[in-house]
Amino acid sequence: MRAADERGRAPGSQGVDIAPTEPPPATARDMPASVVERIAKLVKDLPALPAVAQKAMALLGDPATEPEELQNVLSRDAALALKVLRLANSAYYRRGREITTLSAAVVVLGFKTIHTCVLSSAVHRVISAAGSAAERLWEHSFAAGAACRELARVARLTVLEREEAFLAGLFHDVGKGVIAAKFPGVYAAPLGLAGEVEQLGFHHGHLGHVLLSLWEIPETLRLAVAGHHDPDTDGFGRLTAGGDWLAWQVAPGVGAEPPPEPVALLAELELGAEQREQLRETVRGFLAEEKNQA
């Protein structure tokens, strides 16, 4: 990445003043308001959740919603409707006969999975704007989602928590998508976390945290995204760091060196070499299926 100009702007920043004015935050937990403000400026012209996704999210959050209402909303977005249908027929969710209608898919998948699907579609849209980095970043993000879900399964978390883990993995580098879209070519040369902080005053985890706040994503997931490179991260953050590490071995990310091996997590989940290879194989399978459906 070229150096910031004399006003401290990174190249290609479209006039948005993002020069750091104070030492960068170490973690999302101590992200000062000024950094949040700076990121908010950068993301302000990004599309909010698409209208159909917003409506679907409102329905999904209301326990009184009938599957038909959800089906009506989903059918307004052909790409999303197709994604839901395909997901219901994927190896992970399909139970028995082929699902051919949206209403059957809603029943098979359940609201939580549809929620995941709607958000996954929204993340895909953000990452698609990342130019030459888009494809590689999407594959890495999807692989991290699948890896986090598998780690959550090994950790015997509930089915709902596994969905959350999938989202944490899927979201973890969404900030890189925005940075790559705003600063084309920024990840052409290796750019690590320290480089992002030096150039921008924040890193992609911080940006992801702010973007997901705009989308009203729960704090647990936002912190997991913000802290996935923080060695002191806990909860979903720790799982996400592990999923990121596994994903790098299946579908490398963009911009920086792979994260360090999550030694403590691997020991805790009793994942030896053989189990790790099985996990990689499972993630490869999910990724291949996702690419087939694209």
Ligand SMILES: [Fe+2]
């Ligand atoms: Fe990352």
Ligand SMILES: [Fe+2]
């Ligand atoms: Fe990553």
